[in-house]
Amino acid sequence: MMAIPRILLVKNGCPPGWIRSERPSGGWCIKVFAGAFIRDAADLKCREQGAVLSGLKDSAEIEKITDSARLIFSPNPINILWIGAKRIARCLRAPPSTGCNWSNAFEWTDGVTTGREGFIWNTGQPDNRGLRQGCSTLMVLMGPTIRTYNLFYNGRLDDNDCPYPVNGYVCGKHAIRN
Incomplete structure (x- = not known):
């Protein structure tokens, strides 16, 4: 008996459940996944999807x-x-300064995202607390703000x-090119 080929349905070049965005290099598909992982493990989970941690x-x-x-x-x-951004090497063990601040201490790691428009930091961030915060995360709140040890804003x-x-x-x- 012959196996029936599995067909992956795509919409605008992206699999079901993925959001299409445009980058200078072409279409980019993005999806949010739940799961409590450290950054490297999250990146491996993305690779299982044929993807990488995405920049913004x-x-x-x-x-x-x-x-x-x-x-x-x-x-x-x-x-x-977790998102696809890391602190640049010269700023990894450095406190915030003119040379290592919100506008220049991080870079996108996905190989596709360019520019600085997606680096929308929460107030007072990035602070490199303990001089060990080498990665970047996106805050998703059910409301516009939440106060923990700091006031956090959704989407920062x-x-x-x-x-x-x-x-x-x-x-x-x-994205898959048609």
Whole structure:
């Protein structure tokens, strides 16, 4: 008996459940996943999907991602997602300064995201607390803000310890060209 080939249905070049965005290199598919992993483990989970941890193009893309995440994580009031950004080497063990600040201490790691528009940091971030926060996370809140040790805003970034488990991650991969 002959096996029936499995057909992957795509919409706008992205698999079901993935959000399409545009990058200079072409279509980019993004999906939020739940799971408490450290950053490297989250990146491996993305690779299982043929993807990588995704960078963030701009505020419109961040809004699409947070809207998607709210559906997954409801009713959790605060959710933290790994994204594809890391602190540059010269700023890894450095306190915030002119040379290592919110506008220049991080870079996108997905190989596709360009520009700085997606680096929308929470107030006072990135702070490199303990001089060990080499990775970046996206805050997804059920409301516009939440106060923990700091006031956090929905859709803003925070620097975080890479080996710290958070409750989700954002994967991205190239759209299929039709």
